[in-house]
Every structure is written in structure tokens, then in C-alpha cells.
Amino acid sequence: MGLAPLIGMMLCGVIMRNPVGFNMVFYTGSALLLVGVILAFLLPRTEAKGKAESIDFKKIGVVAARKANIASYAAIFSQWFMMGVITVLLPSYMVDLGMTAFHVAMVMVATTAACVAFNYPAGLLSDKVGRKIPSIMGLALLVIAINLIPVATSFEELIGLGILLGVGMGCILPPVLALISDNTEKGERGTAMGIFHALITLGVAVGAPVTGVLASEVGSSLAIHLSTLIPMAAIIAVLVLVKAGLPQREVIVGGENE
The missing domain is CATH 1.10.1200 (Non-ribosomal Peptide Synthetase Peptidyl Carrier Protein; Chain A)
Structure with missing residues (x-):
């Protein structure tokens, strides 16, 4: 990603x-x-073994209801909700400032590069101090960077905010993904990761249209500010639901760590 x-x-x-x-x-x-389509056809074929299982909604509910998982899901949803916000509002805001599609692309490059650069350090930090601190730090940087966009008036300022935004995003993914691993058993991780990645798509899918409609009603600047209520709510979820310190698994009934 x-x-x-x-x-x-x-x-x-x-x-x-x-x-x-x-x-x-x-x-x-x-x-x-x-x-990509051509390469997909060249992949080796494998025969399916056994019957396909039906969707186990009870299992999905059990996995999704664990406190740490709720916090993880809230954080990743909010991150990609904000990506939907940026996708819709940042280009029009920059065009209003007299910038071009090239400038928009470069701000997004700065954001993505910073995100990639900070993924590994954030993962190391989460292994040293626990998942809570880097998750909150990343979400807080996300809120700060997004709220400052409406006051930025130059390409250089927007590049700086793009980098700050990328640092925040880079700090979120490793610890919240690790939370899922910390609080699921082997037979549950596919389900847990499926929910996780579904929320990535859902975040963008909800964030973009909701913010677009909101911007048409109250203006882009206020819409940007209001959108940060989502990551703020995620910060509260992490504060309340994630234990401080080094990774600790929740007691899973019937699991190995009961």
C-alpha cells in the first residue's frame, strides 16, 4: 500500500x-x-480442497467486538476516511490557489513518501513501548495536519503539511495492525484482517462522498475541519480501549491465551 x-x-x-x-x-x-490481467492468467493453477465455507457472522462478531480490535478498526477507518477527504477537497483547494494537477500530485507524493519512511520506525516503536503511544501520536498528527490545510496558502506550506500528514499515517498502520495480531488466534486472523482491510476501503468510500456533500453545504474549509472529528473519535477509542505498555493479549475464551 x-x-x-x-x-x-x-x-x-x-x-x-x-x-x-x-x-x-x-x-x-x-x-x-x-x-496485471495477463500476469494473473500466467499464475499456476491450484485445485481447491474441500468445500467452501459459508460466512461465519458469529465469528466475525466475536473478533470485531474485542476492545483492542475495536480501537484498531476505528484508527484504520479514520485514517482512510481522511484519505477520502484529501482526495476530494485537496485538489480543488489547491486549484483555487492557482496550482495545477502537478502540484497536487507532488503534495500526495510527499505524503506517501513520508508514510512509507515512517512505517518501519513506527513498528519498532510499537514493539518497544506498546501499540498505544504510536497509534495516538499518528492520529494526533493526522488531526493537526488536516486542520492546518485551510490556512496554508503556498505550495511549500502544503508540501510541509503533506509530509506531516504522511508521518502521522505512517505511525498509525504498524501498531494498529499489530494490535490485531496481538488479540487474535491463528484461526481468527484471516477474519480479523478481512475486517481490517474492508474498513480501509470503506473509509475512503465513506469519507469522499460525505465530505464532498458537506463541502457543498458549508464550504471546503469548514468541511475539512469537521472531518477531523473522525480521527478524534479514534483517539478516544485508542485511549480507552488499548492497554498502555508492551503488547498484552486480551483473554480469549477457548483460545490459547485463556
Whole structure:
């Protein structure tokens, strides 16, 4: 999730500086998707063993209801909700300042690069001090960076905020993902990760249209500020539901760590 958008945004920024502009971006994306389809057909075939299991909603509910998992899900949803906000409002805000699609792409590159750079240190920190501190730190930086966007008026300021935003995002993913591992058994992790990744998609899918509608009613600046209520709520969830200190597993009835 880190290198792919980083490379994609850099390519888009470079391509859009040329006369071919937007058309070439879509042609390039389509060509890459076609390559992916061809490679998928070349994958070795494997025969399915046994019958496909039906969805176990009870198991999903049990996994999702654990306190630490709730905090993890709230944090990752809020992160990608804010990505939806940025996707909708940042380009129009920058265009209003007289900037181009290239400038938008470069801010997003700065954000993604900072996110990638801080993933590993955040993971190390979460193993040293626990999941709570880096999670809260990342969410707090997210709130600060987003709230400062409406007061930024230059490309350099927006690049700086993009980096700050990326640092925050980079600090969130490793500890909240580790929380899932800390509080699930082997037979549950596929379910837990499925919920986790579904919330990534849901965050963007909800954040973008909700903020777009909100911006049309109250204006972009206020919509940006109001959107940070979501990561603020996630901070409260982490504060209340995640234990301080080194990783501790919840008591799982019937599990290995009961």
C-alpha cells in the first residue's frame, strides 16, 4: 500500500506536465491493468480442497467486538476516511490557489513518501513501548495536519503539511495492525484482517462522498475541519480501549491465551 501509490503519483505528476496530460494518465493506467490481467492468467493453477465455507457472522462478531480490535478498526477507518477527504477537497483547494494537477500530485507524493519512511520506525516503536503511544501520536498528527490545510496558502506550506500528514499515517498502520495480531488466534486472523482491510476501503468510500456533500453545504474549509472529528473519535477509542505498555493479549475464551 505504500510504494504503489508513491510510484503512481510520481508518474502522474510527471505525465501531466507534458502536453498529453490527463489522457496519457488513463492510457498508462489501463496498460498497467492489462499487464496485471495477463500476469494473473500466467499464475499456476491450484485445485481447491474441500468445500467452501459459508460466512461465519458469529465469528466475525466475536473478533470485531474485542476492545483492542475495536480501537484498531476505528484508527484504520479514520485514517482512510481522511484519505477520502484529501482526495476530494485537496485538489480543488489547491486549484483555487492557482496550482495545477502537478502540484497536487507532488503534495500526495510527499505524503506517501513520508508514510512509507515512517512505517518501519513506527513498528519498532510499537514493539518497544506498546501499540498505544504510536497509534495516538499518528492520529494526533493526522488531526493537526488536516486542520492546518485551510490556512496554508503556498505550495511549500502544503508540501510541509503533506509530509506531516504522511508521518502521522505512517505511525498509525504498524501498531494498529499489530494490535490485531496481538488479540487474535491463528484461526481468527484471516477474519480479523478481512475486517481490517474492508474498513480501509470503506473509509475512503465513506469519507469522499460525505465530505464532498458537506463541502457543498458549508464550504471546503469548514468541511475539512469537521472531518477531523473522525480521527478524534479514534483517539478516544485508542485511549480507552488499548492497554498502555508492551503488547498484552486480551483473554480469549477457548483460545490459547485463556
